[in-house]
Amino acid sequence: GAVVSQHPSWVICKSGTSVKIECRSLDFQATTMFWYRQFPKQSLMLMATSNEGSKATYEQGVEKDKFLINHASLTLSTLTVTSAHPEDSSFYICSAASRRNSNQPQHFGDGTRLSIL
Amino acid sequence: GDSVTQMEGPVTLSEEAFLTINCTYTATGYPSLFWYVQYPGEGLQLLLKATKADDKGSNKGFEATYRKETTSFHLEKGSVQVSDSAVYFCALTRYSGAGSYQLTFGKGTKLSVIP
Numbered sequence: 001g002a003v004v005s006q007h008p009s010w011v012i013c014k015s016g017t018s019v020k021i022e023c024r025s026l027d028f029q030a031t032t033m034f035w036y037r038q039f040p041k042q043s044l045m046l047m048a049t050s051n052e053g054s055k056a057t058y059e060q061g062v063e064k065d066k067f068l069i070n071h072a073s074l075t076l077s078t079l080t081v082t083s084a085h086p087e088d089s090s091f092y093i094c095s096a097a098s099r100r101n102s103n104q105p106q107h108f109g110d111g112t113r114l115s116i117l
Numbered sequence: 118g119d120s121v122t123q124m125e126g127p128v129t130l131s132e133e134a135f136l137t138i139n140c141t142y143t144a145t146g147y148p149s150l151f152w153y154v155q156y157p158g159e160g161l162q163l164l165l166k167a168t169k170a171d172d173k174g175s176n177k178g179f180e181a182t183y184r185k186e187t188t189s190f191h192l193e194k195g196s197v198q199v200s201d202s203a204v205y206f207c208a209l210t211r212y213s214g215a216g217s218y219q220l221t222f223g224k225g226t227k228l229s230v231i232p
Contacts, residue, residue: 004160006160034219034220041227042224042225043206043222043223043224043225044161044206044222046219046220049219093160093161095161095220097218106218106220107163108153108160108161108162109160110159110160111158111159111160113158
């Protein structure tokens with residue numbers, strides 16, 4: 001089946017550092033990618049939706065200058081957490097979708113655990 | 118707007134017990150319905166899906182039937198195993214434009230199966 005690779009799987013860094021997370025679709029063209037944030041013992045919160053070649057659409061309450069999303073190609077999207085602080089510590093999950101497959105709308109990466117000291 | 122309501126957990130069962138996790142939804146039109154599973158420290162995996170009323174999705178011994186009259190998609194398994202311990206998310210889709218679909222998730226139900 002379709003595979004989405006997310007990297008890195010775990011990041012620990014100091015407060016003030018910017019962190020980039022990559023999401024790659026390995027065997028299909030991802031026309032849309034989604035970025036989620038998951039707090040402990042909670043559901044996934046959609047942060048933003050990005051379509052290849054256009055600007056991301058952010059959900060209400062998500063700071064676009066804090067969470068920079070780039071979807072420059074049909075196989076790669078990146079999320080950059082700028083000047084990260086301890087409150088940004090969370091589990092971030094990406095997913096990828098293709099126009100051709102609406103029956104399984106999204107394929108998920110394995111997530112990135114971000115810990116800001 | 119669309120919403121998904123799942124039974125709250127955690128749910129703790131003995132091995133070989135019967136499992137039911139309730140899920141109801143509110144949506145306009147005719148959404149597709151999904152169950153995703155998340156094992157500790159991992160992302161989400163699609164467990165099963167149903168795309169229209171009365172469809173039954175099944176996988177790895179799990180089943181769920183799309184009930185339009187009760188707007189439900191309850192997850193069941195006849196005999197759970199320790200390896201089924203995970204968090205289960207019910208979800209539905211809505212069209213988000215540009216040919217893609219946005220998922221709306223329930224809050225998740227944590228299942229723990231003890232030997």
